[in-house]
Amino acid sequence: MDYQFHWNTVFQKMPEMLEGAFVTLHVSILSMLIGIVIAVFLAIVKMNQIKPFSYISSVWIEISRNTPALFQIYMAYFGLGAFGIHLSPYVAVLSALIFVNAGYLAETFRGGFQSIPKTQYSASKSLGMTNFQSYWYIILPQMFRRIYHPMTNQFVWSILMSSLGILVGMSELSGETQRLQSLSFRTLEFFMVAAVMYYIITKFVLISASLISRRLFKGEI
Amino acid sequence: MGSLFTPLSWNDSGLILAGIWNTIVISVVAIVIGTILGLIIGFIRSESNKTVNLILSSLLDILRSVPLIIQLILFSTFVGAWGYPLEPFVAGSIILSLYTMAFMSEVFRSAFESVHSSMLTASRSLGLSYWQTVFYIRLPIGIRTVFPSWLGVALSVIKDSALVSVIGYMELLRTSDQLISRTQQPLEILLGVGLFYFLISYPLSLYGKHVERKMAL
Numbered sequence: 100m101d102y103q104f105h106w107n108t109v110f111q112k113m114p115e116m117l118e119g120a121f122v123t124l125h126v127s128i129l130s131m132l133i134g135i136v137i138a139v140f141l142a143i144v145k146m147n148q149i150k151p152f153s154y155i156s157s158v159w160i161e162i163s164r165n166t167p168a169l170f171q172i173y174m175a176y177f178g179l180g181a182f183g184i185h186l187s188p189y190v191a192v193l194s195a196l197i198f199v200n201a202g203y204l205a206e207t208f209r210g211g212f213q214s215i216p217k218t219q220y221s222a223s224k225s226l227g228m229t230n231f232q233s234y235w236y237i238i239l240p241q242m243f244r245r246i247y248h249p250m251t252n253q254f255v256w257s258i259l260m261s262s263l264g265i266l267v268g269m270s271e272l273s274g275e276t277q278r279l280q281s282l283s284f285r286t287l288e289f290f291m292v293a294a295v296m297y298y299i300i301t302k303f304v305l306i307s308a309s310l311i312s313r314r315l316f317k318g319e320i
Numbered sequence: 321m322g323s324l325f326t327p328l329s330w331n332d333s334g335l336i337l338a339g340i341w342n343t344i345v346i347s348v349v350a351i352v353i354g355t356i357l358g359l360i361i362g363f364i365r366s367e368s369n370k371t372v373n374l375i376l377s378s379l380l381d382i383l384r385s386v387p388l389i390i391q392l393i394l395f396s397t398f399v400g401a402w403g404y405p406l407e408p409f410v411a412g413s414i415i416l417s418l419y420t421m422a423f424m425s426e427v428f429r430s431a432f433e434s435v436h437s438s439m440l441t442a443s444r445s446l447g448l449s450y451w452q453t454v455f456y457i458r459l460p461i462g463i464r465t466v467f468p469s470w471l472g473v474a475l476s477v478i479k480d481s482a483l484v485s486v487i488g489y490m491e492l493l494r495t496s497d498q499l500i501s502r503t504q505q506p507l508e509i510l511l512g513v514g515l516f517y518f519l520i521s522y523p524l525s526l527y528g529k530h531v532e533r534k535m536a537l
Contacts, residue, residue, distance in 0.1 A: 101403070102401040102402070161518075161522060162514075162518065164521075164525065165475075165479075165517065165518045165521035165522045165525060166479070166514050166517045166518055166521070167479040167480070167482040167483075167493070167517055168479070169482040169483060169485075169493055170482065170493060170510065170513060170514050170517060173493065173496075173497070173506075173510055174510050174514065177500055177506035177510065178506050178507050178510045178511075180506055180507075181505075181506060181507035182507075255385075259385075259386075259387040259388070260387070262387035262389045262390060263389060263483070265389060265486070266389075266486065273387065273389060273390060286393070286397045287394070287397050287398060287401055290390055290393050290394045290397065291394060293390055294386045294390050294391070294394055297385065297386050297387055297390060298382060298385045298386055301385040302381075302385060
């Protein structure tokens with residue numbers, strides 16, 4: 100192998116790479132937060148069979164789960180152009196990620212909610228709790244325990260999938276790496292550093308999530 | 321002067337079919353190789369002690385913690401720089417198979433661990449050898465338990481195969497991307513592509529749910 104590694108080029112561009120990593124982080128956090136809000140709505144609507152909305156919810160969930168994320172990003176970036184909606188790469192990737200996250204999380208929430216036995220609700224009512232109290236103190240904490248790990252995985256998935264921004268010219272970590280390597284042709288070095296950065300980010304998220312969960316869920320049921 | 325863009329015509333169906341075919345081929349290759357490798361690694365992981373497990377899982381973690389797109393670019397540039405450039409199909413298959421393997425090994429590890437140890441004791445006391453126990457008892461029972469999660473991973477591989485386009489493999493999404501830049505009719509093409517993925521993925525996911533429900537009873 101007669102390939103000369105030039106790490107200096109990469110180190111000079113480190114601030115820009117870190118900026119890209121920051122964009123990756125905040126696009127995935129944002130997509131997660133908005134996704135959770137929509138997912139709660141989708142899950143509630145689907146569980147209670149509120150008519151016109153429950154169809155939309157089912158269609159949303161099935162499309163988001165059964166088509167590639169790349170397709171959804173293309174759809175947001177190129178497809179919406181047919182309706183005269185031209186999104187910037189950032190908004191396109193963000194909206195595609197929100198779409199997928201909401202679909203997956205809605206199913207997670209639904210599953211988590213249905214895994215709580217109905218007897219828990221009846222028991223808390225018979226103890227004299229109000230409707231709000233029984234949900235807030237009994238049902239939701241138990242549900243949160245069960246959906247915590249799927250939610251963490253979904254967050255990691257968003258971080259990894261935001262790398263698809265490279266294909267629509269978004270300047271998150273991969274896109275920034277692509278731009279920088281095209282300036283210097285040190286493809287291997289730049290992408291190696293990017294891979295390490297992704298690894299560190301996901302590990303950081305997973306480790307901190309498990310530390311938080313250890314604090315949150317101290318008393319096991 | 322004629323327009324630079326020519327609308328979508330029936331002549332393009334060959335291109336799209338080729339794209340569909342390529343998507344199917346690379347998905348099948350990745351799922352088959354990934355399943356075989358995952359089965360082997362899952363077996364090793366369920367049979368080995370903590371240290372080996374830790375080493376294996378941290379290696380597999382790399383495959384799961386780095387975006388597939390970065391892995392693909394990195395691998396194809398790496399073999400190129402090394403002096404053995406690979407075809408996009410070969411490079412894509414290798415990485416996609418390894419990526420599948422990382423997830424499949426987890427599935428099969430839980431398959432082997434789901435078989436209760438009393439079953440193993442029983443089969444050994446019936447005079448079956450170690451490997452006979454593995455092939456006739458643990459494998460059939462374990463695989464049946466994890467079939468829904470296997471299907472889930474396989475479906476995600478079909479969807480992730482779209483990313484192989486980034487190193488130049490002409491699968492369905494890349495084909496459609498090129499058609500879009502020629503015809504400037506993104507919506508029609510993309511809807512067709514989405515429909516294709518949906519038609520493959522949705523029935524299979526329903527089937528997976530059905531199997532899961534049947535087993536839960």
